[in-house]
Amino acid sequence: MAVYTEITDDDLAGFLAGYDLGRALSCKGIAEGVENSNYLLRTERGTFILTLYEKRTREEDLPFFLGLMQHLAARGITCPQPVKARDGGALGRIAGRPATIVTFLDGVWVKRPGVSHCRQVGEALAALHDAGADFAIPRANALTVGDWRPLFELSKPRADEVLPGLAAEIEAELDHLEAHWPRDLPRGVIHADLFCDNVFFLGGQLSGLIDFYFACNDFLAYDLAICLNAWCFEPDHAFNATKGRAMLSGYLAKRPLSEAETAALPLLARGSAMRFLLTRLYDWLTTPEGALVKKKDPLEYLRKLRFHRGVASIAAYGLPPEDYAI
Numbered sequence: 001m002a003v004y005t006e007i008t009d010d011d012l013a014g015f016l017a018g019y020d021l022g023r024a025l026s027c028k029g030i031a032e033g034v035e036n037s038n039y040l041l042r043t044e045r046g047t048f049i050l051t052l053y054e055k056r057t058r059e060e061d062l063p064f065f066l067g068l069m070q071h072l073a074a075r076g077i078t079c080p081q082p083v084k085a086r087d088g089g090a091l092g093r094i095a096g097r098p099a100t101i102v103t104f105l106d107g108v109w110v111k112r113p114g115v116s117h118c119r120q121v122g123e124a125l126a127a128l129h130d131a132g133a134d135f136a137i138p139r140a141n142a143l144t145v146g147d148w149r150p151l152f153e154l155s156k157p158r159a160d161e162v163l164p165g166l167a168a169e170i171e172a173e174l175d176h177l178e179a180h181w182p183r184d185l186p187r188g189v190i191h192a193d194l195f196c197d198n199v200f201f202l203g204g205q206l207s208g209l210i211d212f213y214f215a216c217n218d219f220l221a222y223d224l225a226i227c228l229n230a231w232c233f234e235p236d237h238a239f240n241a242t243k244g245r246a247m248l249s250g251y252l253a254k255r256p257l258s259e260a261e262t263a264a265l266p267l268l269a270r271g272s273a274m275r276f277l278l279t280r281l282y283d284w285l286t287t288p289e290g291a292l293v294k295k296k297d298p299l300e301y302l303r304k305l306r307f308h309r310g311v312a313s314i315a316a317y318g319l320p321p322e323d324y325a326i
């Protein structure tokens with residue numbers, strides 16, 4: 001359960017005094033997520049999410065995240081909206097942490113996504129890329145290729161406790177990624193963490209996107225690579241090319257990939273696997289026993305990385321060359 005910071009009734013009453021939301025009726029920690037503390041907050045005015053920013057979310061980036069959610073909603077993307085306090089601001093502090101209240105989004109996330117879910121995620125991702133195109137605030141990706149080695153250095157001395165040989169495998173992979181990472185693909189606002197638990201469905205239809213706290217400017221196709229990793233592998237770790245095809249087709253129906261993006265996709269997928277391998281590895285080794293959070297398995301992403309290492313072209317993701325626009 002991701003609650004890193006506990007809040008008292010007095011903390012909450014003091015915080016809510018700045019809003020027009022009435023009194024708190026209940027406030028319960030949410031048993032999902034690993035990055036921030038999230039509470040399901042019911043007040044006299046409705047149901048909301050109270051997020052306390054922790055760990056990797058930097059306070060100076062919050063205007064980007066909150067502004068982006070407003071920008072995307074204005075362009076038809078269903079996502080949580082920051083609730084403004086009486087002073088007009090949406091960012092406050094509670095229990096010493098920066099915090100916001102956002103609107104509650106109906107829907108549930110799917111633990112075992114099917115082909116239709118994957119297609120819809122592909123479509124939604126392309127729509128997000130389109131909607132983000134004119135967002136004015138820039139934010140560089142803080143977890144891209146140049147950031148991976150310094151992050152790895154923090155885990156390196158203990159990496160082989162997780163798997164013998166892991167440190168050497170990661171080093172060799174970092175050498176490859178640093179030498180071959182693309183420089184010049186189409187860029188824009190990406191979500192950068194569009195995992196299954198960040199996409200809601202209602203009656204089988206995608207109903208909204210949440211958790212924009214890794215959003216940034218980076219290669220648009222990198223976002224697609226993140227989604228292929230998060231949605232298209234089976235529990236037995238096999239890549240499901242039918243789901244991959246559905247996701248890519250959904251995306252391509254709204255935004256064609258250039259030849260360079262198509263060619264780069266396997267490498268971007270390797271890089272995306274490395275990013276989540278490294279954050280999970282760090283968390284695996286540093287999260288204190290007994291913390292109220294369910295740690296995520298780093299080796300899931302090592303297996304995905306190894307799969308992409310053997311991929312020669314986008315065809316391995318389910319899309320034959322004649323199906324994509326170049």
Ligand SMILES: Nc1ncnc2c1ncn2[C@@H]1O[C@H](COP(=O)(O)OP(=O)(O)OP(=O)(O)O)[C@@H](O)[C@H]1O
Nearest residue numbers: 030032033034035036038049080103104105197211
């Ligand atoms: N606006 C919202 N409406 C409804 N439920 C929400 C909302 N925001 C968060 N939640 C719930 O809280 C959970 C955790 O939220 P979120 O994914 O933002 O946390 P996180 O710690 O950033 O997670 P992650 O590990 O994906 O980075 C979600 O899976 C969802 O169940």
Ligand SMILES: N[C@@H](CCO)C(=O)O
Nearest residue numbers: 034193195276280296
């Ligand atoms: N979605 C990420 C957690 C947030 O960085 C993961 O599953 O590792």
